[in-house]
Amino acid sequence: MAIEILRLGHRGERDKRISTHVALTSRALGAEKIIFTEEDKHVKESVERIVDSWGGDFKFEVVKSWRTYAKRFKDNGIVVHLTMYGENINKIMTEIREDISKTNKNLLLIIGAEKVPREAYDLANYNLSVGNQPHSEVAALAIFLDRLTEGKTLYSEYDNAKIKVTPSKSEKCVFVEKD
Template sequence: MIEVMRLGHRGERDKRISTHVALTSRALGASNIIFTSGDKHVHGSVDRITESWGGDFQFKVADSWKSYVKEFKKNNGVVAHLTMYGENINEIMPEIIGRVYPTEGTESNKCENQKEEPKNLLVIIGAEKVPREAYELADYNVSVGNQPHSEVAAIAIFLDRLTMGKNLYSEYEDATIRVIPCKNGKNVIMS
């Protein structure tokens, strides 16, 4: 299970960017997004999308982000913090994939019941300045390039590489609206 934590969301100022962070997380396979305080705008947008497009992506609020992260690690979860100051994603991603999906991509001759289960992953992505403790608590501080750009871009590239594009085929049984890919124009099914 992949969870995304949005640290330092600043209400009105960040509402659209944080909504894009949430919807990108959902589209690329995360199960939920965790804020450190409620936000009606973002919460409402997430719920509306999930209602029409399916799945059970959740908007959650953690009273203490630090406790949440510590608890997550205690339960054998892996924590990656996306920051332009961290290690380059090109170099560190294979190690993260190997840790989260231990049997993925290996020509394993293990018996089926010896296979290790994928680990849970928490991805932290900041809005305003991220507290020092986030860098320290994270197992990985990952930079999606060392140029300033966008939290939305960072989470998008990170999750795309993590799942190797698999989630770009996501479909949900309970969706009332679906898009059928096509060369030119729009092909939408409503049910």
């Protein structure tokens, strides 16, 4: 199963830091690609720097029409929309995992930066809430991806990594490849 993240409504200067965190969280917790609906050179360069240093093959893409992208994806994949107004993650997560496992389909995860159009709710196979209190989309994304992968991606090692951290009880264990 491949996981892609569709970030709706990135708002330039206002969102560049949080959108960078969305991309880095996506990468660190198992997604293969993040798709934006707005071009942002700062976010793209930050993501590319991380991939260059920490490895992997994480992709950054910009699409003109999120609707077209999501509709095409849904033809052969499963679309989950993270929203405060969706079904309780504790009650629906097992069903989502089983659906993905049974169908062997890829996953598109939609997260918004601003008010999400009604069409995203209608398009999604699942509208999922991670709590019913206001919090960050980064938190919702991290919780969802961790539950989806059952924690298996937390300590992933990536090909071509120039920097690697090894968990340690008492010291900082960092490997940095010299050029």
